[in-house]
Amino acid sequence: xxxxxxxxxxxxxxxxxxxxxxxxxxxxxxxxxxxxxxxxxxxxxxxxxxxxxxxxxxxxxxxxxxxxxxxxxxxxxxxxxxxxxxxxxxxxxxxxxxxxxxxxxxxxxxxxx
Amino acid sequence: xxxxxxxxxxxxxxxxxxxxxxxxxxxxxxxxxxxxxxxxxxxxxxxxxxxxxxxxxxxxxxxxxxxxxxxxxxxxxxxxxxxxxxxxxxxxxxxxxxxxxxxxxxxxxxxxxx
Numbered sequence: 431x432x433x434x435x436x437x438x439x440x441x442x443x444x445x446x447x448x449x450x451x452x453x454x455x456x457x458x459x460x461x462x463x464x465x466x467x468x469x470x471x472x473x474x475x476x477x478x479x480x481x482x483x484x485x486x487x488x489x490x491x492x493x494x495x496x497x498x499x500x501x502x503x504x505x506x507x508x509x510x511x512x513x514x515x516x517x518x519x520x521x522x523x524x525x526x527x528x529x530x531x532x533x534x535x536x537x538x539x540x541x542x543x
Numbered sequence: 544x545x546x547x548x549x550x551x552x553x554x555x556x557x558x559x560x561x562x563x564x565x566x567x568x569x570x571x572x573x574x575x576x577x578x579x580x581x582x583x584x585x586x587x588x589x590x591x592x593x594x595x596x597x598x599x600x601x602x603x604x605x606x607x608x609x610x611x612x613x614x615x616x617x618x619x620x621x622x623x624x625x626x627x628x629x630x631x632x633x634x635x636x637x638x639x640x641x642x643x644x645x646x647x648x649x650x651x652x653x654x655x656x657x
Contacts (some may be wrong), residue, residue, distance in 0.1 A: 531592060
């Protein structure tokens with residue numbers, strides 16, 4: 431079965447640079463979630479989208495923005511990167527109000543030097 | 544507000560022994576509860592979930608969990624540990640209804656000794 435696809439899988443950036451992470455949900459899933467997992471930490475919710483509209487917002491820095499496109503894929507844009515942004519970024523998808531389960535992608539590992 | 548507490552950041556068992564990973568939740572509304580497993584350098588895989596149907600939930604790889612409202616618990620068990628069970632396990636909660644953010648516990652790292 432098709433799973434959530436995230437690209438790139440690994441990313442190395444310098445401080446103050448920008449990064450764009452992409453997420454392709456499971457086909458027919460209309461809801462996308464972004465989570466950040468720091469080293470040795472639990473995943474923390476950043477933001478979610480349903481039908482291209484932001485549905486919830488968590489502890490996402492103002493330097494980050496995200497959107498969901500008409501084909502339901504989502505992009506997380508991160509600017510003015512800081513060392514503390516180094517983490518594993520997960521995308522998850524679900525079908526709104528139909529599947530309570532969020533299916534996670536393999537993650538993008540971001541290293542900021 | 545919802546939260547999850549996982550008792551024990553590290554659990555070590557012998558191969559063939561019982562696995563018990565503890566999770567207690569706090570929720571002002573009826574919750575959905577999940578257990579996810581994360582192998583090193585990999586994503587989160589759903590083990591099992593409670594969505595207000597049967598209180599005893601069976602998942603993949605021989606794991607099961609029981610929802611106990613009176614104890615606000617959702618502990619994960621497996622009768623006989625296998626070396627391949629070594630991983631980090633996360634308990635998570637969301638409000639019933641679906642499509643809400645997950646709130647994760649701090650995780651429990653399971654080590655299985657030969």
